[in-house]
Amino acid sequence: MTSDKLYNDPELVEFYDIENGWTADSEYLKTMAASRTSILDLGCGTGLLAAAIAREGSKRVVGVDPAAAMLDIARQRPGGDRVRWVEGDGRTVRLGETFDLVLLSGHAFQVFLTRDDQLAAMKTIAAHLSPQGHFIFDSRNPRVEEWKEWTPALSERVIVHPELGDVLAWNDVRHDPDTGVVEYDTFYRIAAGGRTFAAQSKIAFPSHEDLVSMMNEAGLVVEQWLGGWDGRRFDASASEIIPIGRLARPAVQSNRAQSMTSRT
Structure with missing residues (x-):
């Protein structure tokens, strides 16, 4: 973590x-x-x-x-x-x-x-x-399986960064049914210039x-x-x-x- x-x-x-x-x-x-x-x-x-x-x-x-x-x-x-x-x-x-x-x-x-x-x-x-x-x-x-909503299509959103301006954000997700652990990726793509930040996270x-x-x-x-x-x-x-x-x-x-x- x-x-x-x-x-x-x-x-x-x-x-x-x-x-x-x-x-x-x-x-x-x-x-x-x-x-x-x-x-x-x-x-x-x-x-x-x-x-x-x-x-x-x-x-x-x-x-x-x-x-x-x-x-x-x-x-x-x-x-x-x-x-x-x-x-x-x-x-x-x-x-x-x-x-x-x-x-x-x-x-x-x-x-x-x-x-x-x-x-x-x-x-x-x-x-x-x-x-x-x-x-x-x-x-x-x-039981609600909220992670099913963390796909690129369902999670895409635009946020506003005070210095970077408009940022396109989205997630991707994988669920391990044996451990119950969800691994998800978070992406931020800067509208001006196209630079992309990415991170990988795990939660139970x-x-x-x-x-x-x-x-x-x-x-x-x-x-x-x-x-x-x-x-x-x-x-x-x-x-x-x-x-x-x-x-x-x-x-x-x-x-x-x-x-x-x-x-x-």
Whole structure:
């Protein structure tokens, strides 16, 4: 994941905010963060969300991402000076502190390609949650097979780059049914001059059932499953899988509570 040019090549990173920008997930997460005093944005990318959260009152905000080129943009944006930016891998980073909210947005969780990677990322979430803290992330529902829309014919679009002008963009895609990993190409062709930028990326599509299983192993409990950033509940036809949860309560506490109940 750290070698993906889409996130590591400074010329390609310039297209990231143009293509993604401020979307429904950003608004939902900013609102969720409003009542929290400490926020960890794990996979913060160019820092658009983390900086916006940091500008709203006095909060401890940390943004972690493995891509130095994206963090360079994050540091320069308004509010970037209020965030502590850390270059690190979501599977292994340990900051030695906990947070009221740990979030991953923009389907960042899907860059973890194997079950081991995904479980490691969940353990990172658990390691940084305060006892009363909550986590939230999003992952596309594999049953919807959204990757089928990422063909050249269906994905072609024109975007406007502030310096390069009109840019023709499109994708191409390959799906491995054995691993569930989707490999997709991203192309940007500059209208003036015809220069083309290209990058190849891989993402995974873990199922809802797989996520449930890994949550248990990571010591996390999901309190609510959403199927979209409009707040709809998750079902098999939902385009998104969005868990909102917390740390599991230690078994010793649960046993003690049961013991006290049995005595009354």
